Amino acid sequence: MTNRVLAACDGACKRNPGPAAWAWVIAAEADGSPGRWAAGALGDATNNIAELTALEQLLSTLDPAVPLEVRMDSQYAMKAVTSWLPGWRKRGWKTASGSPVANRDLVVRIDALLAGRDVKFVYVPAHQTDGDPLNAFADEAASACAVSQQSATGALTADQTRRLAVPAVTTVPADGASAAAKKSSAPRTGSGTASGTTPRSIAAKYPGTCGCGRRYAAGEQIAKGPKGWGHLECAAG
Numbered sequence: 001m002t003n004r005v006l007a008a009c010d011g012a013c014k015r016n017p018g019p020a021a022w023a024w025v026i027a028a029e030a031d032g033s034p035g036r037w038a039a040g041a042l043g044d045a046t047n048n049i050a051e052l053t054a055l056e057q058l059l060s061t062l063d064p065a066v067p068l069e070v071r072m073d074s075q076y077a078m079k080a081v082t083s084w085l086p087g088w089r090k091r092g093w094k095t096a097s098g099s100p101v102a103n104r105d106l107v108v109r110i111d112a113l114l115a116g117r118d119v120k121f122v123y124v125p126a127h128q129t130d131g132d133p134l135n136a137f138a139d140e141a142a143s144a145c146a147v148s149q150q151s152a153t154g155a156l157t158a159d160q161t162r163r164l165a166v167p168a169v170t171t172v173p174a175d176g177a178s179a180a181a182k183k184s185s186a187p188r189t190g191s192g193t194a195s196g197t198t199p200r201s202i203a204a205k206y207p208g209t210c211g212c213g214r215r216y217a218a219g220e221q222i223a224k225g226p227k228g229w230g231h232l233e234c235a236a237g
Contacts, residue, residue: 003030004067004120008134009058011050011074012142016215020045021145022054023138025156027164030066035156037137039145047231048220051077052106054142059113067118071135073126075223075232081110082121097202102220133164204229 009024023039040057042050051074062068072078085107088094093101093108101107124132126139137160145151156164204222209215211227223232 008071008138009054010138010142011054012146013047014146017046020050021142023142024058025137038153039141040151041149064117069120071122071124
């Protein structure tokens with residue numbers, strides 16, 4: 001059996017754009033040693049940049065040979081790396097409407113980091129009372145860093161590990177996956193797959209305001225939710 005490391009990553013933005021930060025947390029290393037976390041300040045940036053940077057930083061810090069499960073609450077970041085990225089790459093980093101891909105530099109770097117890796121993406125709703133503890137930890141770390149603009153790293157304490165209440169690792173068969181796991185694990189081309197339901201999205205022709213009160217930019221992927229057109233995570237919420 002091969003250990004699959006469990007991790008979560010998240011971005012935070014105090015206004016959009018505004019003071020932003022990224023964070024990730026690893027429940028435990030592949031060898032069973034204590035988990036760790038990191039958060040980094042971005043200065044003024046958008047929420048989407050913070051979300052993508054969190055994933056980029058997580059992938060950069062881990063051994064690409066180790067299978068990984070990433071828990072995320074950003075519909076935008078997850079769709080970008082699991083659904084839209086192959087088409088963007090094929091079209092020369094253009095959207096289906098012919099517009100330049102937003103945050104292209106970050107997406108290209110993530111694409112390179114995913115190549116040849118076994119990564120399983122799992123969508124978890126944000127800010128739930130009984131939600132995913134790993135994602136909640138990353139969310140808190142990113143939010144605190146966005147406010148302080150002070151980057152930080154650390155190892156999980158015994159108390160934090162108990163509070164997170166997640167298994168240190170999951171395991172997959174040494175040959176890569178069972179039939180069910182193959183359907184949910186990211187292909188080793190780096191495109192990835194995600195569990196959870198995501199709304200149908202389009203590229204915004206014009207900038208606008210989401211039902212949550214935050215702005216979205218022209219060219220940004222948006223979807224229709226209970227409060228009208230807006231951010232993917234709001235439409236899915």
